Amino acid sequence: MKHLIICIPLIIVLALSSCMQGEKPMRISSWVSSPAETKMFRNTLDSFTIAHPEIVFDFEPIPGNYSEKLQLMLGTNTGPDLFFLKGYLAPSYISFDILEPINYYIEADSSINLDDFFPPLLDAFNKDGIQYGLPKDFAPYVLFYNKAMFKEAQLDSMPKNWEELEYFAQQLTKDKDNDGKTDQFGLVIEPSTEMLMPFVYQNEGSFQSADGKLGITDPSFIEALEFYYGLYQKGLATIPTDVGQGWNGDTFGREQAAMCFSGGWLIPFLKLSYPDVDWGVAPLPMGKTKATVAFTTAFAMPKSSKFKNDAWQMMNYLTGPKGMKIWTQQGLALPSRKSVAEKNGFYDDPVYSVFMESAEYASTLQVEISERGFEEISVALQAIFFTGKKPLEAMENIKPRIEKYSLR
Amino acid sequence: MKKGLSDRQKQTRSGYLFLIFPIIIFGIFTIFPMFFALFISFYDWNLLIPDKPFVGLANYIELFQDEVFLIATKNTIIYALGVVPVQTILSLFLAFLMNQKLPGRGFFRLAFYLPAVTASVVTSTIFIWIYSKPGLLNYLLSLAGINGTDWLTNPNTALLSIMALNVWSTSGYFMITFLAGLQNIPASVYEAAKIDGASAWTQFWKITFPLVRPVTYFVVVLSLIGCFQVFDQVFIMSQGGPVNSTTTMSFFVYINSFKYFRLGYGAASAIILAMIIYFVTVVQKRYFPPEPY
Numbered sequence: 001m002k003h004l005i006i007c008i009p010l011i012i013v014l015a016l017s018s019c020m021q022g023e024k025p026m027r028i029s030s031w032v033s034s035p036a037e038t039k040m041f042r043n044t045l046d047s048f049t050i051a052h053p054e055i056v057f058d059f060e061p062i063p064g065n066y067s068e069k070l071q072l073m074l075g076t077n078t079g080p081d082l083f084f085l086k087g088y089l090a091p092s093y094i095s096f097d098i099l100e101p102i103n104y105y106i107e108a109d110s111s112i113n114l115d116d117f118f119p120p121l122l123d124a125f126n127k128d129g130i131q132y133g134l135p136k137d138f139a140p141y142v143l144f145y146n147k148a149m150f151k152e153a154q155l156d157s158m159p160k161n162w163e164e165l166e167y168f169a170q171q172l173t174k175d176k177d178n179d180g181k182t183d184q185f186g187l188v189i190e191p192s193t194e195m196l197m198p199f200v201y202q203n204e205g206s207f208q209s210a211d212g213k214l215g216i217t218d219p220s221f222i223e224a225l226e227f228y229y230g231l232y233q234k235g236l237a238t239i240p241t242d243v244g245q246g247w248n249g250d251t252f253g254r255e256q257a258a259m260c261f262s263g264g265w266l267i268p269f270l271k272l273s274y275p276d277v278d279w280g281v282a283p284l285p286m287g288k289t290k291a292t293v294a295f296t297t298a299f300a301m302p303k304s305s306k307f308k309n310d311a312w313q314m315m316n317y318l319t320g321p322k323g324m325k326i327w328t329q330q331g332l333a334l335p336s337r338k339s340v341a342e343k344n345g346f347y348d349d350p351v352y353s354v355f356m357e358s359a360e361y362a363s364t365l366q367v368e369i370s371e372r373g374f375e376e377i378s379v380a381l382q383a384i385f386f387t388g389k390k391p392l393e394a395m396e397n398i399k400p401r402i403e404k405y406s407l408r
Numbered sequence: 409m410k411k412g413l414s415d416r417q418k419q420t421r422s423g424y425l426f427l428i429f430p431i432i433i434f435g436i437f438t439i440f441p442m443f444f445a446l447f448i449s450f451y452d453w454n455l456l457i458p459d460k461p462f463v464g465l466a467n468y469i470e471l472f473q474d475e476v477f478l479i480a481t482k483n484t485i486i487y488a489l490g491v492v493p494v495q496t497i498l499s500l501f502l503a504f505l506m507n508q509k510l511p512g513r514g515f516f517r518l519a520f521y522l523p524a525v526t527a528s529v530v531t532s533t534i535f536i537w538i539y540s541k542p543g544l545l546n547y548l549l550s551l552a553g554i555n556g557t558d559w560l561t562n563p564n565t566a567l568l569s570i571m572a573l574n575v576w577s578t579s580g581y582f583m584i585t586f587l588a589g590l591q592n593i594p595a596s597v598y599e600a601a602k603i604d605g606a607s608a609w610t611q612f613w614k615i616t617f618p619l620v621r622p623v624t625y626f627v628v629v630l631s632l633i634g635c636f637q638v639f640d641q642v643f644i645m646s647q648g649g650p651v652n653s654t655t656t657m658s659f660f661v662y663i664n665s666f667k668y669f670r671l672g673y674g675a676a677s678a679i680i681l682a683m684i685i686y687f688v689t690v691v692q693k694r695y696f697p698p699e700p701y
Binding site for chain 2: 067068071072074075076093096097098241242243244370371372378379382383385386387401
């Protein structure tokens with residue numbers, strides 16, 4: 001009996017530890033946003049195996065809550081050796097000092113040609129000259145429009161500036177059944193920082209200036225916010241929740257709005273869910289200057305990785321001309337290398353050329369504020385959109401709360 | 409086996425032998441994390457940063473200066489104060505009805521209990537649709553000539569909407585609990601009351617209500633704890649928005665621990681939440697004891 005009492009916990013411990021044993025190969029993780037994307041990524045990885053058969057790896061996609069799961073894995077030293085890193089999270093990760101600098105690897109390899117990358121995309125993962133990852137792709141906001149609605153409203157050009165955007169939205173806002181309620185809005189926007197920022201940049205404002213100061217109460221920021229919110233206030237734009245949708249893609253797809261701002265991820269979504277909608281894309285209208293926001297994702301590896309050389313080989317292949325060409329050729333994502341975009345024919349394609357053109361003046365939304373501080377601003381936007389608070393007042397109220405979380 | 413052991417000792421030993429596995433599991437996954445949370449709440453604990461300095465009470469001090477935490481505390485208290493009484497009264501009332509000999513009783517018992525066995529993710533998703541601007545609730549209101557709002561993006565109604573969902577989804581569960589309590593009341597007591605000429609109303613207040621009191625105590629304690637810990641509905645339906653109007657304490661704990669990755673700070677807020685729950689339960693036990701008089 002006594003032996004049994006001692007044995008039971010021992011068996012458990014043994015059982016647990018045997019699960020942890022065994023030599024594991026290098027691991028690579030991605031998020032899962034659509035089956036098409038995961039399939040494309042597997043294809044790209046297959047091509048890597050053909051090019052580098054000596055490198056064995058496990059692909060472990062993370063199905064949900066990617067950032068939370070990844071942080072937990074990295075924190076407990078069970079993180080993957082190569083993973084997707086969103087540009088806007090890079091400053092936080094860099095400040096945590098968990099990413100392996102890759103300058104050494106870049107310098108050792110003369111064939112990389114960093115000049116081929118769009119500079120803002122590289123900069124998103126660079127701090128003080130140290131490079132922490134290589135961008136695999138990017139997606140800038142462009143203007144999607146419903147061709148049928150434009151035709152119906154006899155609009156045969158695209159809005160070039162803010163005034164025209166407002167005028168177009170007016171022409172496209174309609175009460176079709178005359179019940180006093182708008183059934184078709186000119187535009188669908190979201191009360192989110194990401195979608196507001198192109199207007200701020202166009203107005204020569206910023207979220208955070210180069211010296212770390214918050215720009216959210218500057219006149220250039222407030223003006224842009226007032227214009228953006230004004231479209232909603234005047235009833236020319238709607239927000240997805242107002243028409244019972246989860247995000248602007250559904251609002252646009254269901255033809256509740258004639259225009260929306262989105263990145264390339266909307267294209268496969270529209271093709272799949274709303275194949276009957278005839279849409280086109282155009283660059284965002286400009287303000288004082290041309291600007292848009294681009295989202296970028298890089299491959300990065302943790303300092304704790306035991307397979308740094310292999311991970312680098314893989315990162316270099318996936319962000320190199322061959323790997324990136326396979327990854328981006330179907331247009332699910334846009335290549336961060338100009339040469340790949342050219343090879344894919346994206347500069348000649350009526351849709352993709354708009355994205356590539358936008359890349360020239362796109363900014364990545366990069367702030368040196370921890371995630372919590374960055375998310376506080378959406379609280380202010382909600383206050384404006386849902387309680388009618390004055391933009392300046394809302395931003396002044398939230399400013400001290402964001403400043404607390406500066407990473408400088 | 410051995411001569412020196414009495415039967416009782418043998419029994420105790422076998423008892424612990426059977427319990428050893430659950431005790432280990434409980435120890436590893438409940439007791440240890442509880443004390444570990446208390447431990448790390450005194451540290452600036454970010455798993456990603458090897459340096460985890462001891463900061464004493466700094467996390468707690470920061471919490472009480474954190475506007476969002478204070479809002480979360482306020483929201484949680486409003487939530488509990490709103491949901492618990494309504495839910496308790498409603499479930500007692502439903503149980504009282506279901507204890508009568510009504511036609512279709514089995515069907516109604518099932519119907520009221522169904523939300524309790526449905527995953528909260530599912531009910532929350534359905535209610536997102538019901539509460540949306542062109543949703544079912546506003547359609548019903550429009551039939552009565554009322555122009556509804558967008559319930560989940562209006563800061564004045566978002567918390568209320570989630571409270572209503574919780575009342576709806578858990579009343580059925582507590583109804584079953586009350587029903588068991590009601591059926592334990594001997595019929596002879598009611599018969600005696602009837603002979604004495606007590607009306608149905610008097611019977612309810614003078615017999616049912618006092619005799620079901622231990623169950624009421626159980627229900628109130630459980631629903632209070634449940635309310636203080638409300639998370640899934642908030643996570644799925646509103647993410648704490650709009651304008652922090654549905655940020656509850658456990659949602660605050662979650663985002664600070666696992667999204668912003670300040671585990672020490674998150675643990676400190678969890679400790680405060682645990683203290684509030686403990687305090688409320690003690691007060692309840694002290695002033696509203698389960699024993700009927």
